[in-house]
Structure formats: C-alpha cells, structure tokens
Amino acid sequence: MTNIIDNRPSEADNPGWIEWATGLLAAVLVIGMLVWVTWEALTQENRPPEFTVTITGRQMVQGNYRVSFDIANTAPQTASAVAVRGEIIQDGKAVEEVEVTFDYVPAQSQAAGAVLFSRDPGQDEVRVRAVGYTTP
Amino acid sequence: MAGAENVVGSRSQANRELRRFLLGLGRGAAGAMLFGIPMLMTMEFWALGFSMDRWRLLLMLLANIPMLILLADLIGFEHTTTWQQALRDATIAYGLGIAISGAILVMLGIIKADMSLSEILGKTAIQAIPASIGAMLGRSQLGGQDDDEEKDGEDGGAVPDHLSTHYVQELFLMAVGALFLNLNVAPTEEVILISYKMTPWHALAAILASIAIMHAFVYAVAFKGTHAIPEGIPWWHAFLRFTLPGYVIAMGISIYVLWTFGRLDDMAFTQMLMSAIVLSFPGSIGAASARLIL
Known part of the structure; x- marks a missing residue:
C-alpha cells in the first residue's frame, strides 16, 4: 500500500502478504532472466550466419511463377541485408535469375519470402540460395 | 419571485x-x-x-x-x-x-x-x-x-x-506507463536493430540499468510525486515490493506489444528476450514515471 500524506506518497509500514508474494515472484523472474542472459553471454559462440533455404510453395500467379520459401539462420549471429537469388537451371545453366533482399534474418530464427519468375520452370530445376549478407 | x-x-x-x-x-x-x-x-x-x-x-x-x-x-x-x-x-x-x-x-x-x-x-x-x-x-x-x-x-x-493508493492500482498505473512509452518506441525498426547489435553482455547491463533507473526515479530523485520510504524501513522492502514487480510488468507489456506488432514471429527465444529487454528500457522509465505523475 502507498499512503499519500500531505500530497507526498509514502510506502506503508505493514504491507500485506500479497505485496511480498508479488515481489518474490518478480524477483524470481528477474533473477531467472539474468541467469539466462548471463549463460547466453558465457556460452555464445561467434559463428557467422549460416542459411538454409526450404522451398515451401510453387504457384502460378497473374503471369508470374511464384516460389515461396523459408530462410533459416542457424548461427547465433543475426544477418542483415540478406540477398537471396532464385535461378531456373536448364542444362546446367541459369536461364532466369531473380533476387530478393531480406532486411534481417535473426540469429537462430527464420524469415519467409518469395521470388517471382516470369515463366513456369516446368521440369527444370529451381535453385534458391543466399548470396550475401551484412552484419547489422 | x-x-x-x-x-x-x-x-x-x-x-x-x-x-x-x-x-x-x-x-x-x-x-x-x-x-x-x-x-x-x-x-x-x-x-x-x-x-x-x-x-x-x-x-x-x-x-x-x-x-x-x-x-x-x-x-x-x-x-x-x-x-x-x-x-x-x-x-x-x-x-x-x-x-x-x-x-x-x-x-x-x-x-x-x-x-x-x-x-x-x-x-x-x-x-x-x-x-x-x-x-x-x-x-x-x-x-x-x-x-x-x-x-x-x-x-x-x-x-x-x-x-490510500491500492497496491494493485499502483501496479496497474505502472503497466499503463510502460504501455505508453512502449507504443511510442515498439513499431520502429530501431528496437529490433538495437537488439541485433547488442551482445548478451549489453543486455545484462540494460536490465540492471532499467531496474536501477526505475528505483531511483521513484525513491531517490526528488521529483514532485516522489514516494517516501518511512524511517527504519530498509530500502530493499520497496525495491522488492514495487520496483521488481514494476520491471516484470514492463517486461510483460513489452512482450505483448512486440507480439501485437508481429515483431516476435519466427524468432528464437533468445532473440525475443533481447528485443523485450531493449523495449523494457523505455518501458520501465514509463512505468516509474507513471507512479510519479498519476
């Protein structure tokens, strides 16, 4: 309880058990978080970003052929300005290239996106891969 | 007449x-x-x-x-x-x-x-x-x-x-203060960018600074609405009952606001925690100010 005496709030001398219980619960949460972050700080390795691209869908949309994909960063470092290139491969050569840039792919997280080709690749191989990034 | x-x-x-x-x-x-x-x-x-x-x-x-x-x-x-x-x-x-x-x-x-x-x-x-x-x-x-x-x-x-201000009311006002400052900051890209730039050591410093500032704002710095701790009561009583719950509330509000704005989607737990810690810094200042102003 806070008592406001002479317009100057002052904490009561005999707070109820609820206040102590809330305080203890909060202390446990804060200490838990501190321990977690400290553990992260101590065990964190400085591995640069690594990407895996998983194609999640292929669809013809209004004259474009859309290949949607998830890009996952498995490393503990975040990458920014991640350039991803999609290619249609015919006889070992890229016949169409499209590029998309992700603002961020956070550490150990994933982001979703899509590349739009001008034609249906049909039986040809579609390759989507990250071609570069910067550190934030 | x-x-x-x-x-x-x-x-x-x-x-x-x-x-x-x-x-x-x-x-x-x-x-x-x-x-x-x-x-x-x-x-x-x-x-x-x-x-x-x-x-x-x-x-x-x-x-x-x-x-x-x-x-x-x-x-x-x-x-x-x-x-x-x-x-x-x-x-x-x-x-x-x-x-x-x-x-x-x-x-x-x-x-x-x-x-x-x-x-x-x-x-x-x-x-x-x-x-x-x-x-x-x-x-x-x-x-x-x-x-x-x-x-x-x-x-x-x-x-x-x-x-007499009820304890729950006090916590509620802290939540409103935290929400208000969070809404100001949360939608900007800077919050996540900062969380990417920070190492866990920076995050530790941010947590401790947020809590210290919260406590100092209400009890130490003599603003108009500064709360007085009665004579003979150790400082950590108020710290445990008000400041720490206040910080947890600021943290909770930060997570809620980040989630609402879709900033936590597809993120790893550590990354979520980092952006919540970043946002809790303004949030805890908002929470402490609410106790003083309202």
Whole structure:
C-alpha cells in the first residue's frame, strides 16, 4: 500500500502478504532472466550466419511463377541485408535469375519470402540460395 | 419571485456544468494530441495500420476498453464515483482518440479518399489507442491548481489529505506507463536493430540499468510525486515490493506489444528476450514515471 500524506506518497509500514508474494515472484523472474542472459553471454559462440533455404510453395500467379520459401539462420549471429537469388537451371545453366533482399534474418530464427519468375520452370530445376549478407 | 430565482440558479448551475464538461473535453483533446502526435507522425505506425494481424489489432482495441475504464476510475475527466461515470469517461476518451487521430491523419495526407476502407480504419484504429490514453491523461495532467484542490477535497472524503493508493492500482498505473512509452518506441525498426547489435553482455547491463533507473526515479530523485520510504524501513522492502514487480510488468507489456506488432514471429527465444529487454528500457522509465505523475 502507498499512503499519500500531505500530497507526498509514502510506502506503508505493514504491507500485506500479497505485496511480498508479488515481489518474490518478480524477483524470481528477474533473477531467472539474468541467469539466462548471463549463460547466453558465457556460452555464445561467434559463428557467422549460416542459411538454409526450404522451398515451401510453387504457384502460378497473374503471369508470374511464384516460389515461396523459408530462410533459416542457424548461427547465433543475426544477418542483415540478406540477398537471396532464385535461378531456373536448364542444362546446367541459369536461364532466369531473380533476387530478393531480406532486411534481417535473426540469429537462430527464420524469415519467409518469395521470388517471382516470369515463366513456369516446368521440369527444370529451381535453385534458391543466399548470396550475401551484412552484419547489422 | 423565489421560483424565478431558482430557475435562474439551476440554469447557471447547468451552464457551469456544461462549461466544466467542455473544459474537460478540451483538455482531453489537448492530451490526445500531445501524447498522440509522436505516433501519428511515425511512418512505421502507418504501415502497421494495414499490415498488422487483424486479430491482434482487435485484441488490443478491446483490451484498451477496460484499461480506459480503470484509468477513468483513477484519473478521469470528471471526478468519478460510479462505474457508469468511469464508463462514460472511457467512452469519451476513446471517441476523442479516434476522432483526433483520424482528423490529424487526414490533415497530414496519410489518409486519402482513394485508400481502401481497411487501410483507413486500420491506420486510425491503431493510433486511437495511444491517443485515447493521452486524452485520459490530458484531464489529469493539464488540469489547473483549482482542480487539484477540489479533487483532494472530494477524493479524500472524511480525511481529505490522506488517501490510500491500492497496491494493485499502483501496479496497474505502472503497466499503463510502460504501455505508453512502449507504443511510442515498439513499431520502429530501431528496437529490433538495437537488439541485433547488442551482445548478451549489453543486455545484462540494460536490465540492471532499467531496474536501477526505475528505483531511483521513484525513491531517490526528488521529483514532485516522489514516494517516501518511512524511517527504519530498509530500502530493499520497496525495491522488492514495487520496483521488481514494476520491471516484470514492463517486461510483460513489452512482450505483448512486440507480439501485437508481429515483431516476435519466427524468432528464437533468445532473440525475443533481447528485443523485450531493449523495449523494457523505455518501458520501465514509463512505468516509474507513471507512479510519479498519476
């Protein structure tokens, strides 16, 4: 309880058990978080970003052929300005290239996106891969 | 003759009440603008209006209603005694928030006639939340000295200068303060960018600094509403009962706001925690300030 005496709030001398219980619960949460972050700080390795691209869908949309994909960063470092290139491969050569840039792919997280080709690749191989990034 | 005087008397009484009401409305509008403008002029907020998940938007819009009612009960436009009055004040604040947000967005050319209804409504709705809190605070903070005296006299009842703030109310006010500063900062890209730039060591420093600042704001630095700890009570009593729960509340509000704006989607747990820690820094300052100001 806070008592406001002479317009100057002052904490009561005999707070109820609820206040102590809330305080203890909060202390446990804060200490838990501190321990977690400290553990992260101590065990964190400085591995640069690594990407895996998983194609999640292929669809013809209004004259474009859309290949949607998830890009996952498995490393503990975040990458920014991640350039991803999609290619249609015919006889070992890229016949169409499209590029998309992700603002961020956070550490150990994933982001979703899509590349739009001008034609249906049909039986040809579609390759989507990250071609570069910067550190934030 | 006496009857005529009564009529004149009740008419001037009604006039005075109308004036008081319009004055409250004006202060609410001023508050909505004062607190709402930083967000009304933030680009990310406009984008959120059409991009954010509609269920999350709806949840936030609904959650704003009980929050405004509770806030009205504590600091509303008029001195409120019943929940009907609190409900009325909350409705007025929400309405003012919507009207002023919409009007300013139109004036700034951010809402235009050729936009889809969904975009127009979304942009206005998301802005109405901080603006309505601002409208509510406007009455409390922009009020003159007269009101304060009057409020003390009415609020205190039999013991006019001794009023007890309930613990839960105190925590609630901290949540409102944290929410308010979070809404200012959360939509910007800087929050996540900072969380990517920080190492866990930086995060540790941010947590400890947030908690220390919160405690110092309320108990050490002598602002007008500074809370006094009675003689003979160790400092950590107040620290455990108010500051730490306050920080956990700021943290919770940060996570909620980040989730609402879709900033936590597809993120690893550590990354979520990092951005919540970043956002809790302004949040905890907001929470501490709310204890002082409100």
